[in-house]
Amino acid sequence: MSMNTENIRPGDLEWTCCNCGRKLEPAPVVVEYLGNEFTAELPRCPSCGLVMITEELALGKMAEVEHILEDK
């Protein structure tokens, strides 16, 4: 199960963090579901750490993994 840099599209990094005013950058982020943890490269504010999950990721790969974990 991998959620790597392929999750990040160039357009995703155009978003800026409103609190910090900085552009998002790819960074390793730990996500968790039902006690299972994974590290994935996701767009993140380099200053405050605010992470963005895109619609594509949420409804695609993430939904798929959630489903697999729920049936485990």
Place this chain on the structure above:
Amino acid sequence: MEQNELRQWESRCIEEQAPWCAAACPLHVDARSLCARTAAGDWAGAWQVLLRTMPLPGVLGRICDAPCRERCKRGEAGEAIAIHLLERACVGHARPRRKPAPVPSKPQRIMVVGSGLSGLSAAGELARKGYQVTVHEPGESLAQGLREQYAAQVPDEALDLELDLLLKLKIKVETRAPVDEPGFLDRMLESCDGVFLSLDALDPEGWPLERGEDGRPVAAWPVQATAREGVFAGGLSGPDGFSPVWAAAQGRWGAASLDRWLQGVSPGAAREKDGPFETRLYISLKGVEPLPKVQPAEPEGYDDQEAIQEAGRCLQCHCLECVKVCPYLESFGAYPKKYAREIYNNQSIVMGARQANKLINSCSLCGLCETVCPEDFAMQDLCLTVRRDMVQKGKMPPSAHEFALLDMEFSLGQEFRLAKHQPGHEASAALFYPGCQLAASAPSQVRAVYGHLCASLQGGVGLMLACCGAPAFWAGQEAKLASALEAWRAGWEALGSPPLIMACSSCAEVFRRHLPEVEQRFLWEVLAETGMEIKAPANGPLAMHDPCTTRHHADIQQTVRGVVGRAGVELEELRLGRELTECCGYGGLMSTANPELAQEVITRRGGQSQRDYLAYCAVCRDRLAQVGKRALHALDLFFPVPGEEDPAARPSPGWSQRRENRARLKAELLRDLWGEEAPAMQAHRQVELLIAPEVAELMERRRILIEDIQKVIFEAEAQGNKLCHPQTGHFLASFRPYKAVFWVEYTPEGEGFRVHNAYAHRMKVKVGAKP
């Protein structure tokens, strides 16, 4: 689920029971498959069917007397299938070549005396088991009697081919055997380990056989033992006189007995399935057009086309009564016996994917399968039991029912819950309980009904708004159900435990099961008594749709028909109505766990009649409306919504609207009837949203509520945790109000916010992920 419970479930489903033809055949030839292959013109396939169970098919296939015809179900709708003629047509085609299976070798020697059908059948069976078989034939050549007797039906080449195949099994042949010499059998037994007598090719006199009352020799089937140890016999009459198929079967059974005897196993134990047996397979002949047998143009039998046509008359007996009426059972591709096994395996898994979760959670628990099943297989009981087990073990997928359970929590919460005596009364002689979904669907009608009841009944009519706990019941969430019922009971008891006037049959069912002390009657009975006037709708008869929770309550179904019919509303009955009614796809939380299937279910339901439907469950009505089916709720006839011209076309309120309707109903009733203010709205509820129809539709599909979006924007605006897109100026923010994370893309507009997009996931970003 324990293994013995699985066995009990499995034994209830009769789909895998043998078809009547195969059960009636002493050899259990699968005539159903033979017909299927033949009807498809697949002669090689038809041959394979015979090869599986029929000894000497090139011979027996031409002379089989087909006792199966007696029990063929087609015989109850026309004439029985002419299986013997189909077998003949099949073996007229070239026999497919089969690589002989490697034969194990056993040292024991067996003598087969006589080469009739039973002897050759026994010799073949025993040789295939590896015994050293010698056939002692009194005549000049192997199968001499058989050849002479059936010369007209069995060509020499066909018999020779069968004999060649037997000899390839290393069977030895002694012709001119002196079988009539005194002491022949004793000498045989001295030089071998067992004997089989083919009495269809021998004079039965002189052999050590028991005699029946008529003095004729017997060797009781299927053991075929004689009075002499180690000697078995076949080729005697069947129940209706001599029969080639019985003779061949006796050879097979005698061979099996010899094999057991030689291995020290009881020849008579567990032989119930040898020979004709009873089958429980149920076949409905409803709608089957009677058809006569295809008459062959030539006396010797069918040509290919005739055979194909005759085989096409076969009913292909299957039960599948439940699968025929249930899109859920159909959609998983099998039938309850297989499902029980899949569910059992699902529950036994320690590591790996539980592949039956969706099967378990998709059942609407409507009970139609049990009603149509000749053996009362209740898929709903199986699924519900297993759901409870999954919940208890923490193995229920959280996403399966969460949305419905949150909706239940809403109905149990401050925004909707209400329990009050009629204004100006200190007690309630009755309590109106509309149920959460009628309030969600048609709040103005709840109010109108309540007004009518207050005006028509004596002694005060209380009102209670809450949830009966049905979603928790359906989800297998016993603890949540218990606490919902407890809260409900407390509210009811505080009003003096008045008898209920129910508008929802699902609530009624939950109370009947879990709070039997609650006295309840249906609103429809009350409306019949109060003599409420109704106006028949303009467009013609209405098709009656009963909610699945009234399945076993013919009285309720009748009351509704009566009260509506009295006013001159014509009704049409659906093919699946009353006790055979279908679920709308909401029951059992099907629509939460498997929305695609639920959509299919209601679409099919709506397609059963061109008429406008009349429902008396708010959810049924709304689900029909969702798929574009014109449908009325019975209350639309009694309490038309002022200004609504075409109630059958009223769209179903979306998820958010259903909450809004409930909250507003409570607030307005409190204010208008009891002069009380509703509790103040939470701060996030005051966030104003602008949502275009296509975004609203997307939210509906993704089950994202307006309130979820309000929470996201409220939090983002308060904390400043949001992203901004420099080109579009859109904000993007998320919030996790419960086990789901909601994301909203929005822009401020006027006093409120325009919603551009919304989506959700369940995976959580670990906090402390700061750089």
